[in-house]
Amino acid sequence: MKIAFLGLGNMGEAMATNLLNAGHELTVYNRTASKAAPLEKLGATVAATPAQAVQDAAIAFSMVTDDAALQALCTGPYGFLPALAQGAIHASCSTVAPDTNRRLAEEHARHGSHLVATPVFGKPEAAAAAKLWLVMAGDEGAKQTLRPVLEVLGQGSAQDFGPDPGAANVIKLCGNFMLGAAIQAMAEAFTLAQKSGLERQQVYEFFTTTLFNLPVYKSYGKLVAERHYQPVGAAPAIIRKDLRLVLDEARTHVVPMPFANIIFDQLSATVAKKEDVDWAGFAERVAENAGL
Amino acid sequence: MKIAFLGLGNMGEAMATNLLNAGHELTVYNRTASKAAPLEKLGATVAATPAQAVQDAAIAFSMVTDDAALQALCTGPYGFLPALAQGAIHASCSTVAPDTNRRLAEEHARHGSHLVATPVFGKPEAAAAAKLWLVMAGDEGAKQTLRPVLEVLGQGSAQDFGPDPGAANVIKLCGNFMLGAAIQAMAEAFTLAQKSGLERQQVYEFFTTTLFNLPVYKSYGKLVAERHYQPVGAAPAIIRKDLRLVLDEARTHVVPMPFANIIFDQLSATVAKKEDVDWAGFAERVAENAGL
Structure with missing residues (x-):
């Protein structure tokens, strides 16, 4: 599956590596571009902007520091939301305010895409070992598509907390x-x-x-x-x-x-x-x- | 082994039952005597006073509500400390102030007996199922004698916290x-x-x-x-x-x-x-x- 991964901190890099190892076709983006180098060596394509990263992606993961960074990634200059394909899914992994994901989910819906909140529990070592605990909340169909992809990242299946992305x-x-x-x-x-x-x-x-x-x-x-x-x-x-x-x-x-x-x-x-x-x-x- | 058990609340009754089931010769005492009836049916001897309960006992367990109750059991009217045999061991299970067991341990030493602090972790169900977690602290020789007896009450061996009974x-x-x-x-x-x-x-x-x-x-x-x-x-x-x-x-x-x-x-x-x-x-x- 064509997947984009945006945000390559300690957590994001480990998760992106596991997606790549599972055979997905990965395009990555990070604000500090040098952090993408290890993933590029493993076969990922490096994008210059968030918008470029999500071209043709069925799923775009984001894992950034805070609400402002997530908002900028989606709707700031070169933000990916306008570039996200119809029906594509944004798996929003960052720890942000419930209302931030709720508001962004509405914006995604207006663009014809879906935001599913998919926060993760675990240290970077757990991310690297694919032993995260995952939860998800949002659109039902999008969660179905996402579930097998998330299984590559964690132990057990992602626990579903219903249609409200903020719940996750x-x-x-x-x-x-x-x-x-x-x-x-x-x-x-x-x-x-x-x-x-x-x-x-x-x-x-x-x-x-x-x-x-x-x-x-x-x-x-x-x-x-x-x-x-x-x-x-x-x-x-x-x-x-x-x-x-x-x-x-x-x-x-x-x-x-x-x-x-x-x-x-x-x-x-x-x-x-x-x-x-x-x-x-x-x-x-x-x-x-x-x-x- | 001849064992006395003093204090038959929810925890004490369950622990005394396990000692009895392990084949020990048990004498029990409780302030409200009626609580001793189930243990008497199982073969325990019921004593009328704390002092009477510890006659000939190699080990006397106590499990009471608080510091005052423990002090009374040991040194109050009909208290058992003067009646405890030379070299006998008091396994003090109650949750009391560290200094209470320290002071009582000194009194025991003056009488030629030993107090080992042996508090337990677990609900009454865990006590009944012999799944308590046990710790012990006090005289080294007394702990050696006590260890196999305590194994009947808990899961795993009692963790040793050294010679100071207060540490437990x-x-x-x-x-x-x-x-x-x-x-x-x-x-x-x-x-x-x-x-x-x-x-x-x-x-x-x-x-x-x-x-x-x-x-x-x-x-x-x-x-x-x-x-x-x-x-x-x-x-x-x-x-x-x-x-x-x-x-x-x-x-x-x-x-x-x-x-x-x-x-x-x-x-x-x-x-x-x-x-x-x-x-x-x-x-x-x-x-x-x-x-x-």
């Missing part, structure tokens, strides 16, 4: 919030244990082999236990943006979220300190505030 | 706090999703089959998704006491714990409302505060 983004925001809550909880627990005379590492090992024997606790918990937040899977600024979207959604729908406010503030402090760490590095605020 | 209680407090954090996180996420137009049940099912595919998320999450907090595994007042101990420990060691403060307040509100619900029912405060 709500799930994505809930998920990132819940990951943040797990990180803050481990940070508080490990710090309390350490100041009570225990070894952080032993506490980590106990919980992640018993009650919290789960990849997300193991992977983020290791960073928290060791207080060494490398490698950078996602920068604090990226996930702070996600938590801001959580709080925006909570304000719109009038939902008090005390945990989400705390995580957002921890991420804000981490962004302000300009540390080059994974977003889980916000756990360090808990240790610091306890004088460690 | 720190771990227990950290675990209950982390469970509370998972419940609050799900409550906020499910409530946000519901008010954004999604079904709580579908959100629950997605997360507990993907990122949070873990028994504790599944079991507590089901209550949160359905907003029906039955059966009562542990009453809100019991776990509020545990969170109070977490905050006491955090104050002693000067550890700011913003999540723990929130969970404690949610539990306080739930206790104040006198609802007959499982402790996870504090999640209902999140839904209520969002007008659901």
Whole structure:
């Protein structure tokens, strides 16, 4: 199938590589063109603009940093939406506000194409290993076409959250919030244990082999236990943006979220300190505030 | 082996039954004597006082509600500590302050016996199914004697947290706090999703089959998704006491714990409302505060 992939950050590059390896005919675009070189070597065509990338594509994936970048990709100068073929599908993978995908979906419909929100869960390693968890929401026919293509990217089938594309983004925001809550909880627990005379590492090992024997606790918990937040899977600024979207959604729908406010503030402090760490590095605020 | 079991609540009764089924010679004691009847039918001897229960016992288990109850059981009128044989071991399973077990361990040492802190993780169903997770801390020789006996109660071997009995209680407090954090996180996420137009049940099912595919998320999450907090595994007042101990420990060691403060307040509100619900029912405060 002719597929375009727009946005070749850590996540996008890994996903595009898997699509290419699955035998799809891939055209890629990235704002910083040099990032397309590895995919070009693997056989992808590199386009000079978003509009050029989607020529003849049945499916266009996008994976960019935020709402503004997605909007620009679609409807900015050389944006791809006017160039997208009738009946073509835009698989919108970025973590953006639910309303952004809803509005863009309406614009796609006016152009005769479809936007399906397809946010993904997982670190870049999970993307590379085709072990992402995927969700999707949007037009029914478009989801049917998309389903087998998405299977190349993740473990299991993409979970369908119905016709409202925003619903998939709500799930994505809930998920990132819940990951943040797990990180803050481990940070508080490990710090309390350490100041009570225990070894952080032993506490980590106990919980992640018993009650919290789960990849997300193991992977983020290791960073928290060791207080060494490398490698950078996602920068604090990226996930702070996600938590801001959580709080925006909570304000719109009038939902008090005390945990989400705390995580957002921890991420804000981490962004302000300009540390080059994974977003889980916000756990360090808990240790610091306890004088460690 | 001759074993005494003191405290036959939901947890204690299930654990005592498993010790009996493993072939140990069991003497039991409970403040409300009628609760001992099922164990008596299974072959246990019922003692009239704590002191009488531990006569000739090599190991005495205790599983009571709080620090005061444990202290009374040991050193109150008819308390068992003076009656415990030289070299006998008290396996102290209750969730109490680390310092309570430390102080009691010193008293045991003065009497020539040992206190090993052996708190357990799991609901009454897990206790009945011998699927508790166990930790232990205290005298090395006493732990060696205790280890095979504890294996009858749980899955896997008890994790050893060293010679300081308080360390095992720190771990227990950290675990209950982390469970509370998972419940609050799900409550906020499910409530946000519901008010954004999604079904709580579908959100629950997605997360507990993907990122949070873990028994504790599944079991507590089901209550949160359905907003029906039955059966009562542990009453809100019991776990509020545990969170109070977490905050006491955090104050002693000067550890700011913003999540723990929130969970404690949610539990306080739930206790104040006198609802007959499982402790996870504090999640209902999140839904209520969002007008659901």
